[in-house]
Amino acid sequence: MNASTETLHAPAPFVRLHIPLLVDWTMEAWAYVLLGCYSAGTRLIGLGTAPLAGSAARDAMWAWEHARGLALPATAVPNSALLFSLQMLLFWVGGHATETLARLAPALAGIALVFMPLLLRKELGAIGALAASALLALSPSLTAIARSADGIGLALPLAALTAISIWRWQSAQPAPGLQVAALAAGAGLACGPEYIASIVALAITSLLIAPQSLRQWSPVLRSGRWWLAVGLALAASSTAFLQYPAGLAAAGDGWGAWLADWLAPQGTTSFFTPLLTAVLYDPLAIGLGVIGAATAARRIPAARFLSIVSLVVVAISLVDPQRRAIDEGGLVIVISLRAAFAMNWFFAADWSGKRAQICAVHACCLFAVCCILYLVLGGIATGSTGAIGQTGWGLLSVLGVVFAILWLVTALVGSWWDWQIARRGALAGFVLTALVWTTASGSALISTRAGSAVELLTGESISPHIRLLEETATQVSLRARGSSTDAEIVVLGPPSGALAWALRDFANVRYTNSLSATITAPIVITPGEIVDPLLGSQYLGQRFNYELTRGRLPTDLPGRIGYIMFRKIPVTATQLVLWARADAQLLR
């Protein structure tokens, strides 16, 4: 990577907002404050919805047990050593384990990621950096990643920090860039396989664009201080400052898992899923990123670098047998940074006279047409448009008409007034439409269970069921033992992470591989398909939805449109049955 010294067309300085006796900040600063609030809201609201995903629950359970000083099984290997360490510390500080605390670290890292374009303000420009931050804040993909208790929520921000620090150092900036890069790399190596994927993409890009820049690394790699910094950061972050020694092995297993995944058979995710998901959820970033590449990649090295990185990420996602979320999240980050150049291009025009108003009207017209298209597509999805758009050709015709209208409006503006403004008006209209789409997707994600888009697909939430199950168990325990967490609970089946997490506060949970009439625990939990658990007549059962599994994509065209528009898909619920002993039944 080489820093660019190309001068960008800078817009006029922002107006300052002066509030007497309080602040004297520029609009740019206020914009970042607003973005911070927005990203904090989207990443923190509803963080406590249940349940955690299977492996995330298992890791959080281990972290909770370790925080309480309990011994972990020798083969306990969390997916992300860094996340495990942070969860352990948070649980230990907080004194109890909740879904919120389990997801807090990635959420905070996701908020921090929003501000990383600030570090590239010189290269991206003030508006570009702000735009990139806005895209990162708005991105539903990154919001979903930040709301999951998964190592990827830490890997992406750390990979971005590593890359930016290295960029700063190679731009002949002071040495702290290298030190920050070392610390970020050390922490990132403890994140899990996702960080490796990010660094590999960056390394491949560097090799392709500027192999000679790698020579700068020779003295660094021979520096004991560099490796010491990386090693200490890795050791500290993976082991929670030596509180969990096995974290170092877990970090290494993450690297091994990344390598092994390449040799594993093809996963279940299809070829284009990461790309399609990125387009579906982040059309704003994708579109602006493409425009940014088109306008700046040839002239500006930073834009060129980001373009190559995004192509490398796409290539990796295509060949990666497992199709991980990193492929999509990483792409969005890079594209968002590249989108900065699109915004710079947008503002680097002559806005004198009524150009701004013309552009605004143009954009609104386009937005209105898109709204009509949305309604038409919605009608097709629900079947209320009759035969229109029910077939492929019909749909293409509808889309063709709409795009013709859009082009016509733009052509009118361009030919009547100015093609420069027309292009920018089209961009503004796209931004407006995509902004609404993106914001709506993001809001939907917030209202559903964090870390899982499955509930997005059904409108149902599992969280109330889980809370009800926990509450029922608490009540039964109170009646049986006089204490809310002391009752013995027998669970049929292996100790699965999600259920173990849900029952984490109960002190006497026992897992068994078979039931018999000799079991006398006040509470017995079995899989939902068991209707007669041979416990005798003294138990009464109650069903709870426990997990949702998405069904197959609709095969018909209206169904697929409905999926794209409204994310509707059949889901099946996995159920559990809670059997309460007769003397502890709530009905008595």
Place this chain on the structure above:
Amino acid sequence: MAAEVLAVFVWWLLAVLAGWLAWPLCAKLLGTLPDMGYTASKAFSLLLTGFLVFTLGSFGFLRVTAGSVLVAAGAVAAAGLVSSGSHQQQLSAWAKINWRVVLASELIFFGAFVLMAALRSLNPEIVATEKPMELAFLSSIMRHQTLPAPDPWLAGYGISYYYFGYIIIGLMAATSGVTVGIAFNLALALVFALAAAASAGLIYNLVAIDHTPDAAGQPNQQQLPMKVWIGPVLLAPVLLLVVGNLNGLLELLHQGGVGSAAFWSWLNIKWLSEPVVAGAGWMPTRYLWWWQASRVIRDLNLSGAPIDLEPIDEFPFFSFLLGDLHPHVLGLPFLLLAVSAALALYLHARQQSLHKFAVAVPTALLAVVLGGLAFMNAWDFPLALALASMACVIGLAASGQTNYAIWQRSGVLILTTIVLCIIFFLPFYTGFRSQAGGIIPNPIFVTRLSQFTVMFGVLLVPAGLWLLWESTGVNLNWRAALWAGPGALAALVGLCALLTVVAMRTGQLAATSAYSTLLGDVPAAEMWNAILRRRFIESPWTNWLLAGMLAAAGGVAFGSPRRAGNSVPFVAMLLAAGAALTLIPDFVYLRDTFGMRLNTIFKFYYQAWLLWALVAAYAVSRMERVQSTVGRLAFGAVTTVVITGGLVYPALAVWTKTEGLQGTTVINQQRTATLDGLAYMRTANPDEADAHAWLRAQLPASGAIAEAVGGSYTEFGRVSAHTGLPTVLGWPGHELQWRGGFTEAGNREEQVRALYSSRTWEDAQQILSAHDIRYVYVGSLERNIFPAAGLQKFDLHMRPAFSNNSVTIYERIN
């Protein structure tokens, strides 16, 4: 089959990558050698990575997984980058100039690896001798992944044995994802190849050092013509790993009816003194005839009758043919690495640059190499330490160094290394207990020269001829010769006599159960006469030969050379070390549970074989300097004859052991070449094979497995050996050996018997709880041993987690 071929390739690739990764760091230790440590870098890398994983694993940071290997390998690579500095360019320059050496080393490694893998695939079964024990260690390490590893044959305890080699193999297996049955045989191939490459590299270094004029500075900047070194370099692995002793030739001659009965009777090698078993041709047909090569030496009591516990005189090819992954085999390449380190020390001392070695990194690396040997095969550690120390002494003597301070500094270096060896491997020592308990005098048993010649003749002829010739080219240091030869002999005689007198005076000798066996028919009053007669009249020749060799080697090592050859003192030291190792057991041996010298002979002779193989290969390289053509031809002819004689054994034994190269594993009624050492069970005992596979597939969890307990070298303990699950008690005799007593094992054998036999569930439940038993295994062995009435209770009170025609595995409920 394709998967196994891929596994072979993966293991080869991992070894090569490991070597490249650690070469810069290896060069810090061995950089003064002509090959800059390249040929030893693979073994070095595996040892260092294993050390890091073990040390950090002992504190809970790492485990035996691919990820932990990556962490350790990353640390090794980083350390190499940091420490290489300007070294980096030197390494690159060396590789460019000496690409032939690199290529030869890699080809030798690859060829040896593939060859041994192919051989193992024709006879892969992990049965009999101590292979179940080795399998048990490997299974436990691979299953549990934590360190220290749990003892698979004593649930609730850690392994009390030097099992570092198994950790290294476990790491390779974890990284490559192979099963334990395949890992076992690939490990044999890997050790074979590492030893081949290391021995070849050592000989290259010795030859290259010889061709370096003293004034030329660092020897590793020269390019040596290939024709000078290629012959000895290729010969070294053959002598070390391929040739056998002359017993193979004798078997051939015996089968062919050559030699009189009197000759065979005089030779007195077991089975060969019997009439030949009827069979056409020269091919030996006696059952397990190839086994006899490891029992050439016969100890006779004072009456002349052989004792029951006959000495073991294995040699490397026998071990690989048998497929025995014992620590003395695993330690081969790493002992060679230690010899290389000793050579580097010798060069530093000779060049008066020991101060360059006595800094943090090289000293620490030396401590890791030597300390690792103690953890891998404790018997090798004293030898390696002695070689390193003597290398310093000989090097300083050769340099003519008289400054006492320098000598003192060398002593400090060795002492520091010893302390670091202990500190670095402290996690091992804290949990290790040994059966060794001092030394015992051996006044009675003497190795006969005839049998000694059968055992070592192939190597001793070229080595001895070299020593003789070299003696003529040196102003012998007679004082050193006297001390080394007669002095050492006198010291051993004195020590033996002293210990014997003490043992007799304190009544310990008479108290041993073997006392009457030792005397035979000889009255106690005649004992000393009989001993002296044997020592000085009947069988003194071996001792005198070895004493003579020690004297000559000492005189050469400390003499003033008249002939060029900077390596000569070092090689003389190796020869002397081999002589000392074979001389010592004739006078004293290590006290262990066997009570006889068989184990001491076993380990010492094995080490002597390694040292003399190197000397013999080096001797061939020196013969180019013999000015007399007749002399060169004579040496060549004699050496060729004896080596040919030594190649008879591997040729015939491989043919027999692999059943005519057809393979011994039968699957679906077809002979199959496979590296899976447990594949035979699919035909031999498919029910047990399925049961073991089921157990291996269960996620590691707490709890032990109960199975029938029985004697060593039997199928008892097979479930834990095949699955890695710890059992209540495996081979009691071996636990006794490992722990020096029965304190830990206690009455577990009775408890297991009670568990299976008792009709009372409460009694069984107590035993289940006491040992945290999760599974109770009931196979055909258990059904044969224990009454059916006792087994019935498991059906009533435990859950049958697995069941087939002949095996039921019960699991405790809840």
